[in-house]
Amino acid sequence: MDLEDRIALARGEGEVDLLLENCRLVNVLSGRVHRASVAVAGGIVVGLDGGYSARETIDLKGKYLAPGLIDVHVHLESSMTTVGQFARAVVPRGTTAVFTDCHEIANVMGVSGIEYMVESADGAPMDVLVMLPPCVPATNLETSGADLEAADLEPLVREPWAIGIGEMMNFPGTIARDPGVMAKIRLFPDGPMEGHAPGLTGEDLCAYIAAGPNSEHECTTAAEAEERLRKGMYIYLREGTAARNLLDLLPVVNDANRYRCCLCTDDRSPEDLLERGHIDSMLKMVTDAGASPMSAIQMATINSASRMGLKSRGAVAVGFRADMIVLDDLEEFRVSTVFKDGRVVARDGELTVPTGDEPEIGSTFNVAGFSPGRLRIPADGGTARVIGVTPGQIVTRSLTCRPPVEGGDAMADPGSDVLKIAVVERHKGTGNIGVAFVKGFGLRSGALASSVAHDSHNVVVVGCSDEDMAVAVEKVVAMGGGQAVAAGGEARAALALPIGGLMSTLPVAQVAGQVRELNSAAAGLGCSLDDPFMAMSFLALPVIPSPKITDIRLVDVEEIKLIALFY
């Protein structure tokens, strides 16, 4: 709609597309809830409280109307579904825009992975705004599917969907002025850049902020959040599946700083999206903790839009996009209707519009056959390092064992809960495989394999026998990516994740169901972890202490170096 038409319609000349009457408007700009009618034309709010004639009128009968919710920081890949399926799950919950850091798919597919995410969002009734991932791969201690330098990202900077730089996890490289990091920071001189620097403090935190990252979603304590707010960062209050910090951080928020605070999920599992929901689930948590509904909704709407420098989102007001939600009340925050660009896109928990066609995407697997023999660990006679897994934590402990030896090979010892773990390179056909020992899964037989393995997303496999481990890996490879439980020489449960080895094309509910089956199959084999695949997904991430394993070898994360399996 051109400017002149917009002005004319706002003035009441001609018919607007839609008139919402009898709303209680949660006005995040005036900070008040007030009776209003809202006129929409061309997907934009053109009038408030005027005498408009409209092609369609909806009487909201006094229900609350609020801006569409925004997730200011999310990795959509964690939903294990396509953008379309993600939208199908969360738009009915009120989410109308997400800022996604395509870090996972970019590690697999590089720039084409980022472009795939954008294309797949094309028909979805939700805006997918992209933060360009600056840390692909996370380290050079592993083999990823892609390596994104500043020159690779540079052409994307001009895309309308590229809003800024995603989370700069390489904080050591940032404060050490690594030239590659500096080049990436210079891509968006004035744009938002997401921080990720848990634990960083003092002068090093100042140096990190001085470099550019001006938000933090990794705070776990109020003191951390307070230091970051003071020093200049926006704070994203995160309530993900694994990392849940909202309630710990809320005490920092006050009336004078709340405009610098936004809500995000970062990573939510399919089951979590299904059961708890999305940003909507956080509103009630915020108000239950004592904040006002206005404050909660502002943190989920206008604050995020403002932080990102987007001027026409996050509010129901003249000139803003007509992304709006109807709420039954401001206590439970149940979303009954969702408008995207002025059009009803969801009612009563169901999407009412299609999500668009899924772009074609080929297999990202390049693994030339696999056999149990590749998992052999020649015995050394000495003491072996063991990755110690603690339930609910992604930090590991460094343990040791003296593995039993059979036919010259060091073996898993399920009786002592010492299993074998391997990371199988799957992007470039290198044949790389890193093999080691792990403790904490409790598996008494069989094996678990997954191509969701941060950040390079090679295939990680844990098991009691080389044969079942090979079966599980082969199943994952055969599906073009996914997760599998094998035992007795055959696959017992499987979830196909053909999109980059990370995402299914099925609805969130079906994916959640299959994840439950996988976990149940694992539990049937003795697994003592509630979510062994989640635990596995972090064991190949060589930026979280330590030790971790990549397709190359064991890694000492603190020392940032490869280490030998045997002492």
Next chain:
Amino acid sequence: MDLEDRIALARGEGEVDLLLENCRLVNVLSGRVHRASVAVAGGIVVGLDGGYSARETIDLKGKYLAPGLIDVHVHLESSMTTVGQFARAVVPRGTTAVFTDCHEIANVMGVSGIEYMVESADGAPMDVLVMLPPCVPATNLETSGADLEAADLEPLVREPWAIGIGEMMNFPGTIARDPGVMAKIRLFPDGPMEGHAPGLTGEDLCAYIAAGPNSEHECTTAAEAEERLRKGMYIYLREGTAARNLLDLLPVVNDANRYRCCLCTDDRSPEDLLERGHIDSMLKMVTDAGASPMSAIQMATINSASRMGLKSRGAVAVGFRADMIVLDDLEEFRVSTVFKDGRVVARDGELTVPTGDEPEIGSTFNVAGFSPGRLRIPADGGTARVIGVTPGQIVTRSLTCRPPVEGGDAMADPGSDVLKIAVVERHKGTGNIGVAFVKGFGLRSGALASSVAHDSHNVVVVGCSDEDMAVAVEKVVAMGGGQAVAAGGEARAALALPIGGLMSTLPVAQVAGQVRELNSAAAGLGCSLDDPFMAMSFLALPVIPSPKITDIRLVDVEEIKLIALFY
């Protein structure tokens, strides 16, 4: 300072330029006042609370440190001094940045007037950020010095100092989609655009906002401000010399909307700047009215920077410009020291640095001789229209008189307080002169003339006799612009305003002194208005009801047309 150096210094590697120790930091980002030390390098805050070594250390001994104050909307020309002299007056009061709408000088000099303002700001310890004036001239019922179309402004859009579009006073043209207005609006599709639409409401206000203007500084009532906030505008709480709205609007501000509210002065006279000060004077008014000091300071700093989309101003935090003020307390808000870009620029009310050289600027006058004969009003025998002036108001009333006749001419009648008023075109040598009658000055003899006459700034003159009126006009012309009081055939008091006929090169205090002398001379001639030159400056502004007079003729502002002097 390049990025790498900034990071290194922030990390404590090397010496920073300045370390402020022992501050009570008014942290507008965290919303708290806390003890801190602040490290500055290259004009940027690089560290908070670290162990920095510095070339210079200042112990603030527990005094408050706050961000430099920002005037979000001001016409610098109203100070009647150069930018340098303005800075000399207000920087010691804590102002470190202004957003100025160069509407006045642009009406005289066009683009070169805007460029002059920027050049004259060059050496001043205050950032002068420009909003491009979109309404030059205000109407086609007068002769201005320049006519700025979108094509004239377009080259300026790329200048780093051009932040957005200034106040769109032509709200009728905006909502009527005047092509010239639309072209100007399209210059900055995403930039800030200042509104000016007093009294506009309902659908027309929606249409105006839909067109682009997204702030309002003309609210006079809380209800007006509330409607504008709701509909999507930022609200500028104004406390100028003539227009004082702050206290009327403060009741609208609450904890949920204060981030959309900013402080501005719009227009302050030299005397007002001298006696009340600048934005600093508003802080105490805000807190006296019950708001918190944090809220007051946020409205004077970070809110304005955010509204304008400037990301590194308005706070004392890492990566922000080191524009900072030291306050003795948060009650009187007395500013004792001012830092601009990390350098002390004022202490104890005095600027401690030069303000830079004033650019050369020629006379803007093009008036080819003047004589009393040009002020003649041939008698018509009928009833004449009279502009009725009410003290303290810029809206006029339409009165009538039957003027005495001498030698075939209609004469002033000081006994009935009916004087003559004329507007002498002075830009283009057209010889245009509009002559009429005015009531309300109370002058019993003599005449007053001024080249400050909104918005075209021709020479306006009011007087009892054609001879003294001519003397006053000739004095103004001879000074290349200014204000004069004449009586008995000679000038009695004068203020030279050689910069565009609007501004003096003298310090604010001297200008204020000369203004007092002018007012005193006028009072000595019987003038009953406290500030007759202020009143005169609005009598030639044909957008304020009505009647007004231009260099062409009397104007009926409501009907937007020229009208005859006699019925």
